[in-house]
Amino acid sequence: MNDTGCLHLSNFKAAKGSSPYKIVHAFFVASTSYEARRYKATSCLCFSCGQPGPRLHSCLHCIYFACYGGHIQEHSKNKKHFLYVDLSYGNVFCAQCQDYIYDRELTDISRSNRVLEAKSLGISVPYTPWLPNGNEVMALKRLRKRRLISPHTTIGLRGLQNLGSTCFMNCIVQTLIHTPLLRDYFLGERHKCKTQGSGKCLVCEVSKLFQEFYSGAKTPLTLHRLLHLIWTHARHLAGYEQQDAHEFFIATLDVLHRHCMNGVEETEKKEKDRCNCIIDQIFTGGLQSDVVCTSCSGVSTTIDPFWDISLDVAGPGSLQACLERFTRAEHLGSAAKIKCSNCRAYRESTKQLTLETLPIVASFHLKRFEHSSQIDRKISAFVSFPAELDMTPFMSTHRRAVDAADNNNDPEGLFEDNRYSLFAVVNHLGSLDAGHYTAYVRQMKGSWFKCDDHMITRASLREVLDSEGYLLFYHKTVLEYECDVP
């Protein structure tokens, strides 16, 4: 990789350093302060023709603004100022090379200015493509073979041996392995562990699993170490007789979340009591509970973190209907009076649950198993679920606006994109005591597979959507970049 600019730029830097570029960039490319934005707004016009374009450049030698329509070239020729900066992206044009040139030092300046700009405006950092550092360049040169994920190969797929009624575990592992953001995290080797190689960290074990899934090997994997780790750290699961995939999913997230603390970088990232580990970043949402007093209309609001939403299936025929009912205000009745802090008395009230913040992965648990003192039964009612789901109607902001019947001005939700795509479905087949779990997972868009322990077969989206559904997993379709300024 050659990103050391050109001879002419090197000469320029030797004479004047990189500060001329830094100044031009911080003021007129990425304006890193209010003052800089004022300068840019009032002065970025072509000094020759007075127009804002096309494609304004600044001379690097004397900060002369001119358009690419001929005037910057003219200036360069007349003054023999051969280097000029494009004001949209900050790339340097060398008139002697007659091309844009790329210099790593200047690129790094540009990137840090972009971060400062975003911070100054209070917006998220714009996307910039990945640039390898020196070591990474060496590695890329040395290891030339590239493994690609394609809809035609088994890369990323692996059967899982049944260890004696452990299909509940296999389904959850298949789901986690096929969670897009989790995959990016682990294949990017982001978990740097302090316990290195001790065999006691579940996050490390999952990290190894990802390597196995993408190794190209075809024989089924045996998850004995994973099962041992989870049982060791979640003893309430107490043996393999209890085979609820949902319970196992929550327990696994819990152990993973706790073991994320083994990470070198994770420990100090805790802010405002909110954990910032990869599990919480992906799976944690905020559930808002509003209790409204029927006498004084006083509202008491609490927000609790959640990893999944359990939905009653009796009645509604679709996931959206289940969610609608879940977020509907419910009258608590005279038998369940709550002390209103406003009235200072026990009052009847209504309670409404809404989603205050959405997790990146929205997990829904359809309550198909009914346990009561008299009878344990499975409810096989049909519940349809969509491949694409918009969560906006179930958000706290939206529901409030709808219930207040003034949804004509809802500026908060206007730019929010709350679309989700289905990427995994866990099904329970058979009866309560003699059942089996299978999972459908999406390997990439439009490419679905059925995972039945060691057996992986192709599946169609139709087949997935027609399945009964016990656990449904949706991934946020569009991800925003977070502003992460040190």
Next chain:
Amino acid sequence: MNTIVSELSMNDLNSKFFDIIQNENNAEDAANFIFDSVCEDVTLGVLFEVHHGIKTGLTELLEGEKEDEEQFKIVNSPECDVFGFSILKKTPDANCSCPNCERPVSATRFAPHLEKCMGMGRNSSRIASRRIASNSREPTSYAGLPSDDEDDADWSGTLHSERRKRRMKSSNKRNSKIHKSNNGNHNSENNDGATYETMSANEKKNLLLQICGVVSEHTKKLCTRSTRCPQHSEEQRRALRNNVLEPSTPESQSMGLTADDAGSPPDSSPSSSCSSSSRKRDRHRAVPRTKNKREKLSPLNGRD
């Protein structure tokens, strides 16, 4: 730095802006201008990215050489899964090493094994105690016995084959004995030499910690099932123990009386805080007990 000559003041800019938006006819022009600028900017961004990749060699570096995909192609056949394994054939069982006891275990029976091994399931105390016992003595002392213990079926691999070898050896021995007995010695025991007569007191004691040990009236063999095997009664076991272990030593007497309890030493289960006797009482209610535990501990409770 040179002075910037064409600088407008913010006031100029503001008044210009208000002039423009005063006139509604400008709205469309303004919208088009903004759209074009954004469009141009975005396009330029893509162009720069591509140009940068090609000029610096980054694109070439990232693309590398595409791996040959032939060996990873998905098999499209109704009889096979994506890897080309028949959907009718069972996968061959593999062995894995138990992370808890480090013994090789058949993968398909790993979960029930681990449950016992970690002391969580119904049979945990028995298995654990047997392991403790077997660690404290030489492993060969009763290896000559043909094992028919169903609980040990999940031990496999090297151990299994070792045992099988021994079994073969012992059956050879048996054959030779049968020959001998054919020569008239009918009185001899046909029990692979594993009779209480040939054992030391210690061996007998250890053996009876692990097996039922009642001598069959028909075959004259020792019963090698567990200490609570249903075939024989507690009375039979107690009688045998009183008989076989010298009644004179107080140690062995207590052994004989409490053989069942001795099968579950207090420290057999890593997490259990119950005493061995309370666990013994609970043994037959193991399933509901774990259910109670589960109700108490909702999964999210342990989050922090």
